[in-house]
Amino acid sequence: MPRTTLPVSNPDQLAYRLLMDSDWAEAGGLATAPAELRILLTTLFDSPEPLWLAWGAQDKHFFFNDAYLPLLGGKLHGAMGRGLQEVWSDVWTDVSAAIDDAFAGRHRSFRNLPLQMDRDGSMKETFWTFSYSPLRLLTGEVAGIFCVVSEQTEQIQQKNLHTRQVAAITEQARDAHLELVRAREQLRQAQKLETMGQLTGGVAHDFNNLLQVIGGSVDMLQHTLPPDAPQLRYVSAIGSAVDRAGKLTSHLLAFSRRQSLTPEVFDIRESVRALSDIVSTVLGARIRVDVLLPEAPLHVLLDRNQLDTSLINIAVNARDAIVGQGTVTISVSKVSTIPSVRQSAPLLGDYAAISVSDSGQGIAPEVLSRIFEPFFTTKGVGAGTGLGLSQVFGFVKQSEGEVDVRSTVGEGTTFTLYLPMTLAAASNAAVPSPHRLASGTGLTVLVVEDNVDVAAFATSALAELDFNVVLARNATEALAELERDAGRFQVVFSDVVMPGVNGLELARRIRATYPGLPVILTSGYSELLASDPNHGFTLLRKPYSLKQLASALAQATR
Structure with a gap:
């Protein structure tokens, strides 16, 4: 009886x-393999990429190509055609759930997944990027899975990234389901916080433009009205409201991790x-x-003002819980x-840990998962905005730390901020010199602003300061x-x-x-600014005042 073969491009390949x-x-x-499996095996052996497939929901027969051979290491002997769970027994507890998902018809993918793996007789930490895809018969039934895989261990070590350790599953089978439910809930909370961050960041952007127009108009009135004008008290009230609204917007930006930080090197102690005196x-x-x-x-290399704000926000919550x-202990x-x-x-890495512990009433478990959500508060109406802890969360995350x-x-409750340390030495911050409203006589400013209302304020303000102004609506015009x-x-x-080329x-250019x-x-x-705080350009944050604009121009043109 003739031997059954496959129509592959290179029958001499080892796999x-x-x-x-x-x-x-x-x-x-x-010889008895269905046509679908024979076609898949031919595709597998003809592919130059590291691939493997498992066939049969029960047996999970394991097949791989030549490009995959180096990834097997000492597992190569007898691996072809064996059960997948036998070949990869050392990591089976870590990947079996995802494989079950693929056999159930759902694809799964992982990037730089850490796995403790048997390498040459000893367990070592490795990193893998791979994706599982279900393979179906013509009837629609899932009969196997396909995996595209590459090992990232060497690349991650070369780039000196944080080493991620995979925690071994030690609980008994009866606790596995509860652990899975808990992990899914944590993931849902993380995704919700990220989505809310994107929403609040967009709202803050539009709100800041509105505040810029309102606050700028207040500045223009204060600059042009005589000192004894009775209208000034109303103008001042509007200005105070703009300041309060600006602080709320700042908290929203902190939570969304889109704020523009001003990092500096300092001793966190x-x-x-x-x-501590302010906290007291x-x-x-x-x-x-x-x-x-x-x-x-x-x-540390951090925005010192944002750190102070975070610690005060935590301290205020501690006060309200007592x-x-x-006692409140800061360590x-x-x-x-x-x-x-x-x-x-x-x-892993060197971090400065700041812990704020209180002897208060503590936080109920059903509330603990929501404390970083913006506008979530257990306080009475008018007693809090619900933005304090969201600012803490956003600042720490944007600073590449953890809370x-x-x-x-x-x-009681303990908040711990983990903030990355730096090898750079602290430098003495320059003391800004005060500036009176600058005169722009003889100077010309190119203003680039796509918002009509903000552009109208900026050009008017600069004209009030005696600057010549040329307005461009976008980068192309500029x-x-x-x-x-x-x-x-x-x-x-x-x-x-701005649309198109950003500022x-x-x-x-x-x-x-x-x-x-x-x-x-x-x-x-x-x-853009949040991801690149060291861009090297002077930044004037919206909403800015007429005095701040004059100061920035004076420094730039002197």
Whole structure:
């Protein structure tokens, strides 16, 4: 009886010969294989990419091609045609659920998944990128799965990324379902926070433009009205409301992780020590504040103002949780690992950990999962905005750190901020010099702004300061004005968020083509600036005042 073969392009390839000599083929598996499997095996052996397939929901016979051979290591002997769970027994507990999903008809994919794997007789941490796809018969029934795979271990080690450790599953089978439900709930919460962040960031962007027009108009009135004008008290009231609204917008931007941070290198111990007096005042006489600091300096690269705001927000929540007298303890330490937080893997590295513990009433478990959501609060109407802890969450995440919360009802709560340390030394911050409203006599500004109302305010404000103004509605118009005669401009004042070429890219083009022409950027919300805080351009945050605009122009043109 002739031997059953497959129409492959290279019958001499090792994987194909292993198939023909496998126990599965010798037992008649190939001869009795359905047409779909024979076609898939031909495709598998003819592919230059590392691929494998498993056939049969029960047996899960394992087949692979030549490109996949180096990934098997010591598992190669006898692997062809064996059960998938036998070949990959060392990682089966980690991948079996995803494989079951694929056999149920749902595809799964993973990027840089850490797996503890048997390599040459010892367990080692490896990283893999792969995807499972269900394979169906003509009847529609799922008969197998297909996997595209590549190992990323060497690349991740070369880039010195955070080493992610895979925690072994130690619970008994009866607890596995509860653990899965808990993980799904944590994922749902993380996805909800991310979606809410995108929404609040977009709202904050539009709101900042409105505040810019309102606040700018207030500044113009205050600048032009005589000092004894009775209307000034109404104007001042509007200005105060704009300031309060701007702070709320800042919290929204912090939560959405789209705010423009101003990072600086400083010793986090000194920052906490300086803040402790303010925290004591905020908490009041009934609450004792203890501060525990290490002896060695801990340098971080962070936005100091956002850190202070985060600690005050946490302290205020601690105060409200304490009935009568109590204690709040702020401790700072250096750690080399961030523990698993919200089902994420632990992170290795040098971090400064700031813990704020209180002796309050604690947080109920059903509330704990929602505390970082914007506008969520358990306080009474008018007692809080629900934005304090969302600011903490956004700032820490944008700073590439993590925030953990541990609470026991009736005993108290501990918030821990893990913030990455830096090897750079702290520098003394320059003290800004005060500026009076600058006169722009003889100076011309190229204003680039797509929002009609904001553009009207900016041009009016600059005209009030005696600047000559040329308005461009977008980057294309701005570059055309510069190409026509760049020498007439002493400074470019551009919005960041614009259709087409954004303001940051426009500034970089101007720097490359006209290196002597200063550029001032303005924005209240921008992912571009949030992801690149070291862009090197002067930034004026919306909503900006007439005085702030004058100060920025004075510094740029002097």
